[in-house]
Amino acid sequence: MGDVMSFTKHMNKLPCSSMRILLKTLLCIFLLLDPAMIYAEKDEFWIIAHRGASGHLPEHTLIAKALAYGMGAHAIEQDLVSSKDGILFVLHDIHIDTTTDVVGKFPGRAREDRRYYAIDFTAAELKQLNVFERFRVDSGAPVYPERFKEHLEELQIPTFAEEIRLIQELNRTTGKRIWIYPEIKAPRFHRDSGIDISKLTLDTLSAHGLLGEDAPVFLQCFDQAETLRIRKKLGYPGKLVQLIAENSWNESGTDYDRLKSPGGLDSMAPFIDGIGPWYPQCLNEDGSPSLLVQHAKKLGLTIHPFTFRADQYPEDTFPSFAAFVMHFKTVIQVDGIFTDHPSFALEALADR
Numbered sequence: 278m279g280d281v282m283s284f285t286k287h288m289n290k291l292p293c294s295s296m297r298i299l300l301k302t303l304l305c306i307f308l309l310l311d312p313a314m315i316y317a318e319k320d321e322f323w324i325i326a327h328r329g330a331s332g333h334l335p336e337h338t339l340i341a342k343a344l345a346y347g348m349g350a351h352a353i354e355q356d357l358v359s360s361k362d363g364i365l366f367v368l369h370d371i372h373i374d375t376t377t378d379v380v381g382k383f384p385g386r387a388r389e390d391r392r393y394y395a396i397d398f399t400a401a402e403l404k405q406l407n408v409f410e411r412f413r414v415d416s417g418a419p420v421y422p423e424r425f426k427e428h429l430e431e432l433q434i435p436t437f438a439e440e441i442r443l444i445q446e447l448n449r450t451t452g453k454r455i456w457i458y459p460e461i462k463a464p465r466f467h468r469d470s471g472i473d474i475s476k477l478t479l480d481t482l483s484a485h486g487l488l489g490e491d492a493p494v495f496l497q498c499f500d501q502a503e504t505l506r507i508r509k510k511l512g513y514p515g516k517l518v519q520l521i522a523e524n525s526w527n528e529s530g531t532d533y534d535r536l537k538s539p540g541g542l543d544s545m546a547p548f549i550d551g552i553g554p555w556y557p558q559c560l561n562e563d564g565s566p567s568l569l570v571q572h573a574k575k576l577g578l579t580i581h582p583f584t585f586r587a588d589q590y591p592e593d594t595f596p597s598f599a600a601f602v603m604h605f606k607t608v609i610q611v612d613g614i615f616t617d618h619p620s621f622a623l624e625a626l627a628d629r
Contacts, residue, residue, distance in 0.1 A: 321612070322606050322612065322613055322626065323351040323352060323581065323612060323613025323614075324349070324350050324351055324613065324614065324616060324619050324622050324623055324626075325350065325351065325352045325353070325354060325458055325581060325613055325614065325615045325616065326342070326345030326346075326348075326350035326352070326353045326354060326616070326619045327354055327583065327584050327585075327615040327616055327617050328341070328354055328356065328369060328617070329341030329342040329344065329345045329353060329354070330342075330344040330345040330348060330350075330617075330618070330619055330620070331617045332421075332424065332586060332587060332588065332616075332617035332618040332621075333424075333425065333618070333620075334425050335376070335408050335409055335410050335411075335425055335432055336369060336376065336408075336410075336411060337355070337356065337367045337368060337369060337376075337408070337434070337435070338408050338432045338433070338435070339435050339439065339440065339443055340431075340432065342435075342440060342443060342444070343443065343447070345619050346444065346447050346455055348619040348620040348623065349619065349620075349623050350455065350619040350623075351455065351456065351613065352455065352456035352457065352458045352495065352613075353444060353455060353456070353457060353458060354458040354459070354460065354615065355367045355437060355440055355457060355458065355459040355460070356368060356369040356370075356459075356460045356462050357437055357459055357460060357461055357462055357474065357478055358370070358371050358395045358396070358462050358463070358467075358474070359395070359396055359467055359472045359474050359477060360395060360396065360398060360399055360400040360402075360403055361396055361397060361398055361399050361400075362399050362400055363472055363477060364400040364436055365436060365437035365438070365474070365477055365478065365481055366395060366400070366403055366434050366435070366436055366437065367434065367435050367436070367437055367440050368395055368434060368462075369462075370395075370462075371394055371395055371396065371462060371463050371466060372392045372393060372394060372395070372414075373393050373394070373395050373398070373403070373406065373434075374387075374392055374393040374414055375411055375412055375413065375414050376408055376409060376410075376411050376412075377406040377407060377408055377409065377434065378406055378407050378409065378428075379393045379398075379406055380393065382405060382406060383398070383402065386398070392414070396466075396467065396470050396472070400436070403434050404433060404434070406433065406434055407428065407429070407430055407432055407433060408432045408433060408434055409428050409432075410424050410425045410426065421586075421588055421589070423588060424588070437459065437478070437481050438481055438484070438485070440457075441457060441481070441482075441485045441487070442485070444457055445485065454493055455493070456493040456494060456495060457487070457493065457494050457495075458494075458495045458497065459478060459482075459494070459496055459497070460496075460497045460498065460499075460520070461474055461475050461478055461496070461497070461498045461500075461503065461507075462474070463500075463529075464498065464500050464503040465500065465503070465529065465530070475498075475503060475506065475507050475511060476511060478496070479507075479511055479513060482494060482496075482515075487515075488513075488514065488515065489514065489515065490514045490515060492515050494515050494516065495515075495516045495517075495518050495550075495551070495581075496513065496515060496516065496517050496518065497517075497518040497519075497520050497553055498518075498519070498520060499520040499521075499522055499528045499529050499531065500528075500529040500530070500531060501519060501529070501531040501536060501545070502529075502530065502531070503529075504517060504519050504545070504548070504549065505545075505548055508548045508549070509548070516550040516551070516579075517548070517549045517550055517551075518549060518550065518551045518552060518553050518579070518581065519536070519545055519549045519551075519552050519553070520552075520553040520554075520583075521533055521536055521537060521552055521553065521554040521555065521558060521569075522555065523555065537554075537558060537569050539568070539572045542569070542572050542573060542576060542578070543576070546576040546577075546578060549578065550578065550579055551578050551579030551580060551581060551612070552569075552573055552578055552579070552580055552581075553581050553582065553583060553615070554569060554570075554580070554582050554583075555582065555583060556582040556583065556584070556585065556605070556614075558582070559580070559582050559605070559609050559611060560609065564594070564604065564608065565608070566608070566609045566610065570609060570610075570611065574610075579612045579613075580611040580612050580613075581611065581612060581613045581614065581615060582605065582611055582614055582615070583614075583615035584615050584616065584617065585598075585601065585602060585605075585614045585615065585616040585617070585618070585622060586616070586617045586618065587617070587618040587621045588617075588618075598618070598621055598622075598625065599621070599624070599625035599628065600625075602614065602616075602622050602625040602626070603625055603626075606626070
């Protein structure tokens with residue numbers, strides 16, 4: 278297979294126009310035909326495109342999702358937040374000032390904390406924004422300095438419905454069955470703002486024929502209480518994943534130390550199909566599987582840890598990104614990984 282990064286860098290030298298978008302789409306088609314990527318269809322170890330091919334293109338843009346599809350990912354992730362008028366958008370954060378040009382286009386719309394929130398904007402307003410590579414809110418410096426550097430007017434925030442239609446149509450035209458992997462973000466925050474984001478999510482899935490028990494969907498959430506609500510009160514019949522953070526992150530009101538314990542997992546196991554732990558939670562100091570992994574396997578839970586990045590991994594422990602990926606496949610024996618770099622992860626698998 279040709280070097281994806283080299284090809285992307287070459288395209289970055291082209292004039293800033295829709296032609297560059299077209300060429301990136303063609304790259305997806307070429308990758309679909311590459312024999313090295315056929316590994317994705319033959320192996321049970323899943324490569325989940327974290328925010329799309331976000332190591333190559335700005336996260337959660339449709340072109341980043343198309344590229345991830347072409348690279349051969351088994352599933353593609355969508356982080357979901359709501360607009361002011363109750364439309365689901367694919368954004369990693371409830372804030373929009375570290376991935377878009379909202380400050381320049383809507384000055385004065387920040388809250389008292391000087392942050393711009395998606396829920397304070399209508400769908401029509403959010404569609405006016407352009408998406409960039411993630412940058413730091415305090416300094417404006419890129420979080421990942423070597424990633425995509427161009428600011429393209431063509432890159433916008435997709436709605437959840439738009440992304441579903443993209444993946445469903447690609448599945449139809451290619452004959453593949455690539456899954457979607459939506460995450461319900463900050464459900465308590467949305468509910469306090471008058472929006473039931475979980476119900477919106479299930480309604481959207483239903484509208485696209487994706488609410489059944491066998492639908493190609495993994496639905497995930499960090500909030501343990503909301504995960505239980507989705508299953509018990511809202512009656513979600515599909516595959517449900519409990520994400521596991523650290524208490525210090527203040528991700529939700531969940532006690533993750535308790536959740537990581539055998540008793541915590543035991544209490545959740547009847548209601549979920551899998552867990553999504555932070556990858557260090559899967560390792561003992563000697564590199565062996567942690568108690569969390571061991572117990573999750575005993576309970577029959579799928580394990581999909583996050584996030585594997587070729588430009589940010591524990592280099593002091595693993596000599597290469599490929600070694601990092603393979604350790605989790607062969608030693609920790611998880612069922613798949615979330616990664617910003619689907620092609621590099623698939624290459625690591627194909628080389629073994």
